[in-house]
Amino acid sequence: xxxxxxxxxxxxxxxxxxxxxxxxxxxxxxxxxxxxxxxxxxxxxxxxxxxxxxxxxxxxxxxxxxxxxxxxxxxxxxxxxxxxxxxxxxxxxxxxxxxxxxxxxxxxxxxxxxxxxxxxxxxxxxxxxxxxxxxxxxxxxxxxxxxxxxxxxxxxxxxxxxxxxxxxxxxxxxxxxxxxxxxxxxxxxxxxxxxxxxxxxxxxxxxxxxxxxxxxxxxxxxxxxxxxxxxxxxxxxxxxxxxxxxxxxxxxxxxxxxxxxxxxxxxxxxxxxxxxxxxxxxxxxxxxxxxxxxxxxxxxxxxxxxxxxxxxxxxxxxxxxxxxxxxxxxxxxxxxxxxxxxxxxxxxxxxxxxxxxxxxxxxxxxxxxxxxxxxxxxxxxxxxxxxxxxxxxxxxxxxxxxxxxxxxxxxxxxxxxxxxxxxxxxxxxxxxxxxxxxxxxxxxxxxxxxxxxxxxxx
Amino acid sequence: xxxxxxxxxxxxxxxxxxxxxxxxxxxxxxxxxxxxxxxxxxxxxxxxxxxxxxxxxxxxxxxxxxxxxxxxxxxxxxxxxxxxxxxxxxxxxxxxxxxxxxxxxxxxxxxxxxxxxxxxxxxxxxxxxxxxxxxxxxxxxxxxxxxxxxxxxxxxxxxxxxxxxxxxxxxxxxxxxxxxxxxxxxxxxxxxxxxxxxxxxxxxxxxxxxxxxxxxxxxxxxxxxxxxxxxxxxxxxxxxxxxxxxxxxxxxxxxxxxxxxxxxxxxxxxxxxxxxxxxxxxxxxxxxxxxxxxxxxxxxxxxxxxxxxxxxxxxxxxxxxxxxxxxxxxxxxxxxxxxxxxxxxxxxxxxxxxxxxxxxxxxxxxxxxxxxxxxxxxxxxxxxxxxxxxxxxxxxxxxxxxxxxxxxxxxxxxxxxxxxxxxxxxxxxxxxxxxxxxxxxxxxxxxxxxxxxxxxxxxxxxxxxxxxxxxxxxxxxxxxxxx
Numbered sequence: 014x015x016x017x018x019x020x021x022x023x024x025x026x027x028x029x030x031x032x033x034x035x036x037x038x039x040x041x042x043x044x045x046x047x048x049x050x051x052x053x054x055x056x057x058x059x060x061x062x063x064x065x066x067x068x069x070x071x072x073x074x075x076x077x078x079x080x081x082x083x084x085x086x087x088x089x090x091x092x093x094x095x096x097x098x099x100x101x102x103x104x105x106x107x108x109x110x111x112x113x114x115x116x117x118x119x120x121x122x123x124x125x126x127x128x129x130x131x132x133x134x135x136x137x138x139x140x141x142x143x144x145x146x147x148x149x150x151x152x153x154x155x156x157x158x159x160x161x162x163x164x165x166x167x168x169x170x171x172x173x174x175x176x177x178x179x180x181x182x183x184x185x186x187x188x189x190x191x192x193x194x195x196x197x198x199x200x201x202x203x204x205x206x207x208x209x210x211x212x213x214x215x216x217x218x219x220x221x222x223x224x225x226x227x228x229x230x231x232x233x234x235x236x237x238x239x240x241x242x243x244x245x246x247x248x249x250x251x252x253x254x255x256x257x258x259x260x261x262x263x264x265x266x267x268x269x270x271x272x273x274x275x276x277x278x279x280x281x282x283x284x285x286x287x288x289x290x291x292x293x294x295x296x297x298x299x300x301x302x303x304x305x306x307x308x309x310x311x312x313x314x315x316x317x318x319x320x321x322x323x324x325x326x327x328x329x330x331x332x333x334x335x336x337x338x339x340x341x342x343x344x345x346x347x348x349x350x351x352x353x354x355x356x357x358x359x360x361x362x363x364x365x366x367x368x369x370x371x372x373x374x375x376x377x378x379x380x381x382x383x384x385x386x387x388x389x390x391x392x393x394x395x396x397x398x399x400x401x402x403x404x405x406x407x408x409x410x411x412x413x414x415x416x417x418x419x420x421x422x423x424x425x426x427x428x429x430x431x432x433x434x435x436x437x438x439x440x441x442x443x444x445x446x447x448x449x450x451x452x453x454x455x456x457x458x459x460x461x462x463x464x465x466x467x468x469x470x471x
Numbered sequence: 472x473x474x475x476x477x478x479x480x481x482x483x484x485x486x487x488x489x490x491x492x493x494x495x496x497x498x499x500x501x502x503x504x505x506x507x508x509x510x511x512x513x514x515x516x517x518x519x520x521x522x523x524x525x526x527x528x529x530x531x532x533x534x535x536x537x538x539x540x541x542x543x544x545x546x547x548x549x550x551x552x553x554x555x556x557x558x559x560x561x562x563x564x565x566x567x568x569x570x571x572x573x574x575x576x577x578x579x580x581x582x583x584x585x586x587x588x589x590x591x592x593x594x595x596x597x598x599x600x601x602x603x604x605x606x607x608x609x610x611x612x613x614x615x616x617x618x619x620x621x622x623x624x625x626x627x628x629x630x631x632x633x634x635x636x637x638x639x640x641x642x643x644x645x646x647x648x649x650x651x652x653x654x655x656x657x658x659x660x661x662x663x664x665x666x667x668x669x670x671x672x673x674x675x676x677x678x679x680x681x682x683x684x685x686x687x688x689x690x691x692x693x694x695x696x697x698x699x700x701x702x703x704x705x706x707x708x709x710x711x712x713x714x715x716x717x718x719x720x721x722x723x724x725x726x727x728x729x730x731x732x733x734x735x736x737x738x739x740x741x742x743x744x745x746x747x748x749x750x751x752x753x754x755x756x757x758x759x760x761x762x763x764x765x766x767x768x769x770x771x772x773x774x775x776x777x778x779x780x781x782x783x784x785x786x787x788x789x790x791x792x793x794x795x796x797x798x799x800x801x802x803x804x805x806x807x808x809x810x811x812x813x814x815x816x817x818x819x820x821x822x823x824x825x826x827x828x829x830x831x832x833x834x835x836x837x838x839x840x841x842x843x844x845x846x847x848x849x850x851x852x853x854x855x856x857x858x859x860x861x862x863x864x865x866x867x868x869x870x871x872x873x874x875x876x877x878x879x880x881x882x883x884x885x886x887x888x889x890x891x892x893x894x895x896x897x898x899x900x901x902x903x904x905x906x907x908x909x910x911x912x913x914x915x916x917x918x919x920x921x922x923x924x925x926x927x928x929x930x931x932x933x934x935x936x937x938x939x940x941x942x943x944x945x946x947x948x949x950x951x952x953x954x
Contacts, residue, residue, distance in 0.1 A: 015647075039647035047861070055537070058629065060647040076647075 014375055017080040017106075018042045019066030019096050020087035021049045023344050024112065024138055027364035028084060028371050031389055033057045037458065038375065041075045044087075067095040069103055077104045084371060085111040086136075090118055094130050101131040108374055110134040114255065134374060138367045142317075143259040145366050146340065149359060150264065150313055153242035153338070154235055156221065156359060159384045161395045161448050162427030167231050168199065168384070168393050168448070173220045176240030185212035187237065195434040196226035196234045199424040199450040202387070207420070207452040223386075223393075223450065225424045227432040245312040249273065249336070251297030251327050252318030253283045256342070260315065265290040271306055273297045297327040300334065309335030316341040317361075321348060329356045346388050365389065376457075378464035381446060392451045395427075398441050400466035407447065407463060413437040420453030421460055472952075475531035477539050477546075482525025484547050484617055485554065489517035491608060492558065495597040502679075504595035509561035517554045538951060540630025544614055545943050548934060551613065552577040558601055565594060570923050577930045579605030580613075581937035582821060584693020584791040584908030585929070586917045591698050596679060599696045603686040609937070610690025610720075610821040611660045612636065619653035628653070634942045638723075638818020638826055639868050645728050659727045660821075663689045667716045674708040688716045691822045693791025693908040702794040707777050710794055714784045721748065721788040721816030743856045744817050744828045751827065755811045756783040759804060766801055787811035789823035791908025798915035805911050809898055812907040823906025823936055825875060832860060832868045874940055879904060882932055889925040899925065903932035 014037060018029050021044035033040040040059040043066040044050050050061035064071030066087060077083065083100045085093035093111040100106040111132045113119055119140070125132045148158035157170035173180050178190055184198055198210045202221040208214065216222070216238075226234045235241060246269055250257045253274030261272045261283070270290035274280040277294050284292040295302045297316060308314070314336040316324035321343045328341040329352075340359040343349045349360035365385050372383035372392070382395040402409030406416070412423050412435050426433040427446040433439060441447060451460060492514035499507035535543070552573060559572035567575070571587045578585045579602050591599065608616070614635045618628040628649040645652045664685050671681035680696055687694045697703035701713055719727075722745060729738055739745050760779035769775045782797045784790075786808040798805050815824015832853060839851050852859035879900055886896035891913065898910030899921070913920055918929060935943055945951050 033647075039651070041647050054629070054644075058647075058649050060644040 014082065014377075015039045015076065015080045016041070016375065017072070017075055017077055017083045017100075019083070019085045019093070020044060020112075021046070021053055021061075022086065022088065024364060024367050025084075025086040026053055028086065028368060029053065029057055029059055031368050031372065031385070032375060033059050035375075035457065041080075043071060043075050065092070067092045067099060069099050072096070072100055072104070077106060080104070080106055082106070082108040082110065082374060085109075087112075090115050094118075094132060097132045098130055101127070108133055110136060110371065110374060112136050112138065114139060134370070136367060136370050138363050139255040139259060141366050141370065142256050142342070142361060142363050143263060146256075146260055146315060146317075146361060147263050149340065150245050150248065150268070152231060152235065153245050153312070154239050157223075157386070158231075159386075159393055161382055161393075161425070162432070162446050165228060165430075165432050166225060166425050166427055166448060167228055168223060168225050168424075168450070169231055169235065170221060170223045170386070171235060171238045173216050173218055173222055174239040175218055177216070177236070177238040179237040180216050180218055180239075182216065183212065184210055184214050184216065190237060191233055194226070194230045194233050195432075196224055196230055197424055197434045199223045199225050199393075199422060200391070200452055207391070209420075225434065225448065225450075227434075243312075247271075247311045247313075249303075249306065249308065249311050249314045249331070251314070251316040251324070252342075253279055253292065254317065254319060257315075257317045258283050258286065260317065261287055261290045273302070298323065298330055300330065303331060303334055311336045312338065314339045318342070321345065325352055325357065328352075332356050332358075350388075362388075377461045380461075380464070390452075390454055392454055392457065394449045394451065394460070396447050396449065396464045398443060398445045398447050398464065400443060404466045405443070405464075407441050408443045408445075410441060411437065412439050412441070415441075415463070417463070418451075418453075418456035418459040420456055421449055421451045424448050424450050472542070473531075473533050473536060473539050475528040476533045476535055477542050479525055479528045479531045480535070480543050481547060481550065482521045482523075482528070483621065484543075484614070485521030485524060485550065486518055487521075487617060487621070488551060488554065488613065489514050489521060491604065492517065492601075494604060495558070495601040498600045499595065499597035502596040504597055506558075506562050506564065506595040506597045509558045509563075510597060510601070512561055513554070513557035516557060520554070535628075535630050537630055540634045541942055541945050541951070544631055544634035545938060545946050547614065548580070548938060548943075552580055552930070552934070555580055555605055558598070562595075562598060565590075565598075570926050574918065574926050574930055575602065576605060577933050578908075579692070579694060580609035581906050581933040582606050582609050582687075582690045582692040582789075582823065583903060583906045583933045583936070584687065585902055585910075585914070585933075586694065586908075587919045587926070589698065589917070589919055591696060600679075600683060602694045603683040603692075603696070606690045606692030606694050607664070607686035610692060611657055611724075615653045615656060618649060619657050635938070636819060637823075637939050639829055639832070639864050639871070643725065645725055655728050655732075656724050659724055659731060660689065662731070663716065663719060663727075667712070670712040670716070671709060674712055675706055676704065676709065680704075684713070685716075688713055688790070688792075689720045689821065691717060691720050691788055691790045691816065691820070691906075693785075695792065700793045701781070707773070710777050710781045713792060714781055717784050717788045717790045717792070718752065721820050721822040723817040723819040724821075725819055741856065744831060747831045748817050748827045751811070751814055752784060752787055755787050755807070756780050758807065759783045762802065762804055763800070768800065782808060783811070786907065786909075787814065789815045789905050789907045791902075793909060796915060798909070798911045809901050809907075809911065812901060812905045815905060825872070825905075828855075829868045829871060831855070832865060833872060836865065871939070871941065874944065875904075878935060878940060882928055885928050886925050889922050889928070891921065891925055895921075899929060900932060903929045904936045906933060906936045 016032055016038055018025050021042050029040055029042050032038045042059055043062045047063045054061045062075040077100050083106045085096045090113050097109040097111050109132050113135045124130050152158050155169050155171050159168040200223040201208050201210045222238055224234055248268050248270050250272045253272055261270050264270050272290055273293045280292050280294045308331050314331040316328040324341040328339040332339045338358045341357050343360045349362055353360045369384040373380050379397040384393040398407045423435045425435055425448040492510050495510045496507050555576035556572035559567045559575050574587050612635045614631050618632055645655050667685035667688055668681045683696050730736055760776055763775040763779045778795050781794050785792045789812050812824055814830050815826055816822020818826045818828045835853050842851050853865055882900045883896055886899055895912035895914055899914045902910040
């Protein structure tokens with residue numbers, strides 16, 4: 014697939030990285046800074062073009078005339094929208110994805126039609142990150158909460174601890190523990206390596222477990238893995254930027270929210286937008302301030318400023334001062350790896366959260382959702398099975414009959430409103446949303462082939 | 472330094488190269504000449520060496536770093552030259568010493584075209600074919616070929632590609648994937664080779680000669696299967712076909728790629744380097760033709776024109792084909808042509824020399840200095856076409872230029888120290904460092920009479936010229952090896 018990425022910022026370059034390492038993609042990145050592009054081209058097998066991505070001439074040079082997808086990820090909403098419009102008007106680019114930050118644009122749904130501003134998919138990294146953090150706060154103890162089938166199915170990652178009911182026992186015991194709850198363990202990572210779970214696998218303390226369950230069953234399941242934590246009540250957010258503000262708005266009705274912002278002017282602006290949350294002016298790494306605001310009683314501390322180093326430090330400090338759980342927004346994967354096993358409970362990587370929504374559009378076959386996991390080595394995919402039993406390689410077959418590549422597992426189905434946890438004898442019907450877990454990302458191509466209604470199989 | 476990765480790629484490349492020893496075996500069988508055995512032996516030796524190098528590290532899967540790229544390219548070209556010499560060394564006709572074999576092989580691969588052989592017409596066809604084939608492989612670059620056919624090179628492919636392709640700006644990819652870029656270049660190259668072959672054939676060459684000469688023409692090499700080079704055919708049509716393809720092969724191949732991809736030719740005339748290239752060729756040809764006619768070197772006016780044009784294009788693009796012995800021409804003409812070879816062809820072509828674009832940039836800086844004298848406070852960027860050239864590139868051009876001059880001076884002194892006279896030494900260095908081929912004085916027709924130390928210097932010069940000095944030189948700096 015020929016992909017055009019505009020903007021080589023954090024999101025842009027990580028998108029280029031993820032997309033270009035798939036053999037089938039040809040990636041071209043456009044940015045105004047020649048230096049950034051040179052660095053990027055040294056690391057990745059991509060073509061780069063210097064220039065403003067919205068200019069027809071630059072798009073032409075970048076090969077927009079035969080591009081399949083244009084992904085506009087520059088800092089400016091306006092540039093992104095114009096770029097999509099130019100690409101569509103001049104080159105009829107089939108799929109146009111744009112990053113739109115401003116909620117004002119986002120809300121004006123009518124704007125994004127083919128004859129006005131032809132953006133097929135709007136991505137707001139801030140919103141995605143905010144939703145992601147919200148989920149983590151909703152399910153305390155979870156490392157990751159991913160939604161499928163419009164939120165009906167959840168894939169949850171959690172670390173097993175001593176107090177989990179299932180820890181030290183075989184997975185098969187799950188049925189006896191919670192006989193009426195449907196759910197399934199999708200993957201287990203032990204010491205950073207994935208092990209294939211089956212009924213005999215014994216869960217150990219420290220295992221990172223991904224399990225799938227219907228929305229209402231997640232908490233029950235979680236109690237099998239670790240001691241159930243009390244619902245989060247007190248939240249402190251550091252950084253009143255776009256993400257911090259959104260999160261505060263989303264949480265302030267249900268939780269006791271405090272937001273720390275350094276810039277008094279900005280603090281004033283957000284305090285006017287918030288109703289119940291308290292806005293504190295000051296430095297998030299100021300010990301006095303944190304103590305004064307009873308940091309030792311706080312359930313969750315989220316460091317969400319633009320500066321990742323500051324996030325790491327303020328989160329570590331809060332943890333030492335007694336915050337129960339700390340999260341930090343960290344862009345660099347190497348930083349995330351450094352801190353996550355140690356003093357910071359959860360490192361939130363905006364790129365990883367965002368990349369999934371891009372990947373869903375690059376995949377062949379009818380792929381609804383892709384979540385990138387474990388720094389891009391694993392993926393959870395929601396794909397729709399189409400066609401009849403004759404045309405498709407999945408429809409009309411039992412799960413055990415499907416020729417899945419190694420490291421891939423079908424974990425759940427969404428059929429209409431029903432959620433079905435997949436077992437070996439579950440039969441897949443047409444239009445089912447099939448949720449898969451793939452521990453070896455290199456097998457993605459075989460998986461894609463599986464879900465394509467191929468002419469060759471008629 | 473990732474030694475294992477370097478070793479693995481080196482082994483793979485060597486095994487790939489061993490396959491190129493097989494076509495001469497076929498040629499040998501077709502023409503039933505006695506030289507098939509050396510090729511089979513060389514094939515097995517090369518394949519086996521590659522296997523021995525590759526096997527212990529076959530599972531090494533690290534990414535190639537920038538430094539590794541230099542190391543792979545520089546060491547591969549040296550190793551390649553050595554293994555490429557095997558068939559020459561092993562064959563009985565002609566009897567060749569090791570240094571002569573190495574010289575011939577390196578001269579082929581670097582598309583220099585200087586030879587130590589005489590009596591080419593009497594040699595086995597397989598040996599002749601092999602020489603031409605070496606030039607053809609070296610022209611577009613055997614590593615570029617490897618990047619095209621071995622997808623596993625991936626990101627590292629870019630490092631290799633950059634270290635091998637000539638020119639000051641190497642970041643422009645024709646397609647997003649480096650493999651596709653390398654493939655595209657080889658397709659264009661192949662297309663030229665085929666059309667050139669057909670052209671030669673229609674103009675009266677036999678198939679063997681047509682293919683052989685097409686190989687060395689599009690590679691801007693200069694090897695021939697005859698002692699008299701292109702002059703052997705005594706055909707104006709063939710001369711003109713050769714002129715056309717030498718000219719085309721000296722153009723940046725990315726221009727050809729765009730012409731082929733978008734079916735248009737107007738972008739040629741917009742490219743500043745192309746325009747300068749054409750301008751220089753026109754000027755040099757005009758001076759040579761006018762001088763020849765004025766001095767009446769050849770009786771027929773047509774001869775003055777054809778020979779003048781042919782030699783001007785052949786030497787200025789650094790091909791090195793000859794129709795007549797231009798070193799005997801009167802006045803400044805021989806030295807003028809040797810000077811023209813310093814300019815050479817365009818960046819990203821198969822030609823040698825310092826490349827037109829570097830000279831263009833140096834010239835533009837000269838013009839800028841003049842403007843600055845008149846307008847001391849003016850801000851004047853160096854521009855190519857409509858866009859300003861980054862300062863880094865301009866700096867790099869000067870760096871290249873100065874190193875070129877220093878290397879040239881050092882080699883000139885070394886050659887003279889071995890006992891060559893000044894004209895011979897000067898032209899020998901120019902002929903090798905610019906990957907030209909023929910020189911003046913004692914090396915006008917080849918290096919057979921030159922002493923062995925001078926041949927070694929020439930071999931180093933050819934390699935330096937093909938890898939544009941820095942890729943090779945960087946290995947001899949302490950900084951490169953410091954961790």
